[in-house]
Amino acid sequence: xxxxxxxxxxxxxxxxxxxxxxxxxxxxxxxxxxxxxxxxxxxxxxxxxxxxxxxxxxxxxxxxxxxxxxxxxxxxxxxxxxxxxxxxxxxxxxxxxxxxxxxxxxxxxxxxxxxxxxxxxxxxxxx
Amino acid sequence: xxxxxxxxxxxxxxxxxxxxxxxxxxxxxxxxxxxxxxxxxxxxxxxxxxxxxxxxxxxxxxxxxxxxxxxxxxxxxxxxxxxxxxxxxxxxxxxxxxxxxxxxxxxxxxxxxxxxxxxxxxxxxxxxxxxxxxxxxxxxxxxxxxxxxxxxxxxxxxxxxxxxxxxxxxxxxxxxxxxxxxxxxxxxxxxxxxxxxxxxxxxxxxxxxxxxxxxxxxxxxxxxxxxxxxxxxxxxxxxxxxxxxxxxxxxxxxxxxxxxxxxxxxxxxxxxxxxxxxxxxxxxxxxxxxxxxxxxxxxxxxxxxxxxxxxxxxxxxxxxxxxxxxxxxxxxxxxxxxxxxxxxxxxxxxxxxxxxxxxxxxxxxxxxxxxxxxxxxxxxxxxxxxxxxxxxxxxxxxxxxxxxxxxxx
Numbered sequence: 001x002x003x004x005x006x007x008x009x010x011x012x013x014x015x016x017x018x019x020x021x022x023x024x025x026x027x028x029x030x031x032x033x034x035x036x037x038x039x040x041x042x043x044x045x046x047x048x049x050x051x052x053x054x055x056x057x058x059x060x061x062x063x064x065x066x067x068x069x070x071x072x073x074x075x076x077x078x079x080x081x082x083x084x085x086x087x088x089x090x091x092x093x094x095x096x097x098x099x100x101x102x103x104x105x106x107x108x109x110x111x112x113x114x115x116x117x118x119x120x121x122x123x124x125x126x127x
Numbered sequence: 128x129x130x131x132x133x134x135x136x137x138x139x140x141x142x143x144x145x146x147x148x149x150x151x152x153x154x155x156x157x158x159x160x161x162x163x164x165x166x167x168x169x170x171x172x173x174x175x176x177x178x179x180x181x182x183x184x185x186x187x188x189x190x191x192x193x194x195x196x197x198x199x200x201x202x203x204x205x206x207x208x209x210x211x212x213x214x215x216x217x218x219x220x221x222x223x224x225x226x227x228x229x230x231x232x233x234x235x236x237x238x239x240x241x242x243x244x245x246x247x248x249x250x251x252x253x254x255x256x257x258x259x260x261x262x263x264x265x266x267x268x269x270x271x272x273x274x275x276x277x278x279x280x281x282x283x284x285x286x287x288x289x290x291x292x293x294x295x296x297x298x299x300x301x302x303x304x305x306x307x308x309x310x311x312x313x314x315x316x317x318x319x320x321x322x323x324x325x326x327x328x329x330x331x332x333x334x335x336x337x338x339x340x341x342x343x344x345x346x347x348x349x350x351x352x353x354x355x356x357x358x359x360x361x362x363x364x365x366x367x368x369x370x371x372x373x374x375x376x377x378x379x380x381x382x383x384x385x386x387x388x389x390x391x392x393x394x395x396x397x398x399x400x401x402x403x404x405x406x407x408x409x410x411x412x413x414x415x416x417x418x419x420x421x422x423x424x425x426x427x428x429x430x431x432x433x434x435x436x437x438x439x440x441x442x443x444x445x446x447x448x449x450x451x452x453x454x455x456x457x458x459x460x461x462x463x464x465x466x467x468x469x470x471x472x473x474x475x476x477x478x479x480x481x482x483x484x485x486x487x488x489x490x491x492x493x494x495x496x497x498x499x500x501x502x503x504x505x506x507x508x509x510x511x512x513x514x515x516x517x518x519x520x521x522x523x524x525x526x527x528x529x530x531x532x533x534x535x536x
Binding site: 004005010013014034037038039059060061062063103106 | 472473474475476479480491492496499504505506534535
């Protein structure tokens with residue numbers, strides 16, 4: 001079971017990429033996983049429907065934070081159309097680990113936030 | 128009082144013999160969520176269905192009489208266990224949550240009106256918050272909250288101020304499922320009664336672990352669950368003073384809760400059946416009866432003394448773990464529950480790595496979102512203990528926490 005904390009995941013957890021809020025941002029969206037208290041916010045700057053910069057912020061377990069960090073690396077420079085194509089399988093493949101049903105929610109939280117943003121829905125959470 | 132022999136106790140619990148994975152024995156530290164079950168309880172469930180299965184009450188045949196004797200016998204055992212004045216005061220529900228909902232629906236709707244106040248506390252489990260919030264929304268009630276101190280105790284000075292507002296009800300937990308705090312129930316009942324309030328106590332975490340005498344405590348309602356006290360899931364208990372229960376309207380309607388039915392009206396049954404509509408959890412009652420027998424055979428005072436010793440050891444060992452913050456009062460005022468955070472590591476990751484050592488702890492908010500907000504943390508890991516845990520298992524927990532620290536350092 002500890003294989004889920006493989007080196008790359010711990011590395012993204014300890015040294016997250018593209019972390020911190022962007023201000024100003026063209027799109028910002030957040031969601032949380034109230035049962036675990038995980039919370040992810042993603043800010044994006046866009047140019048011609050292309051992501052020129054994307055950052056995440058929030059707190060959570062190693063899996064949710066590493067998934068968010070990897071996802072941010074993946075979306076830099078992609079068009080929104082490409083972002084919409086990112087699937088849960090893509091995220092799980094990046095993580096490269098077997099996850100129980102409970103931890104799947106952690107892994108996919110940032111994708112959920114990203115999808116809401118990429119489809120242009122606004123899901124503002126004040127804080 | 129005989130000292131408890133944990134090795135002898137462990138032999139009574141089949142699941143404690145298993146390995147989580149080959150070579151990794153189970154270290155079960157999640158009894159505050161649900162306890163494991165001894166052979167005696169499993170046999171009671173099994174033999175009920177193999178030998179006695181029939182519906183209860185009014186059956187003339189042998190099996191119906193046996194099933195009724197098991198069901199009503201369990202009620203008498205529970206009544207004796209908590210020193211109820213009568214078995215009529217013991218109502219079987221699905222669990223402690225349903226027992227609270229029963230009181231909120233029946234007593235609350237009959238007795239409370241717009242503007243009446245309810246007094247709850249910051250350390251309540253959601254099951255002792257949400258039913259009152261629902262009732263409050265329906266009836267236009269005001270809810271006041273007794274805060275906790277920095278030590279994780281109820282702030283009694285604040286309690287007095289809020290009791291001065293003359294709440295109709297004070298509802299609070301006997302023991303916090305996160306902080307482990309054991310609240311001064313008798314004292315709070317005395318103050319609440321002086322203020323004219325009815326008192327409901329959530330005993331889900333107390334009845335399994337130490338002697339509870341509902342008459343001596345002085346509460347009006349007391350609720351608990353079978354599955355946290357070595358019994359099966361699916362059955363819980365509402366104890367209430369007979370005069371209060373008698374004056375309350377029924378909760379759910381159906382068979383068994385009536386004395387007579389016409390096409391357009393009915394007359395409810397007498398206590399306790401008035402509150403038990405439909406075929407009850409008969410096998411589970413038999414199992415709960417066996418659990419009470421088991422706890423009494425071991426000795427509830429012996430269990431409490433053993434757990435107090437274990438709790439002291441847990442707190443001492445956890446204080447050695449770098450980066451660990453423990454929540455709740457010192458060992459003297461608490462039961463066998465230790466909720467903590469590790470610096471830089473999310474509670475889920477703590478639980479996941481511990482699972483690798485076979486250690487079962489819970490991670491999250493333990494159905495206490497408001498308490499976690501008060502503590503300023505989004506989640507905690509919680510190790511909780513029962514009569515079958517050992518000091519050696521606590522050593523496994525601490526070694527596991529050291530591995531977590533090394534992994535995330």
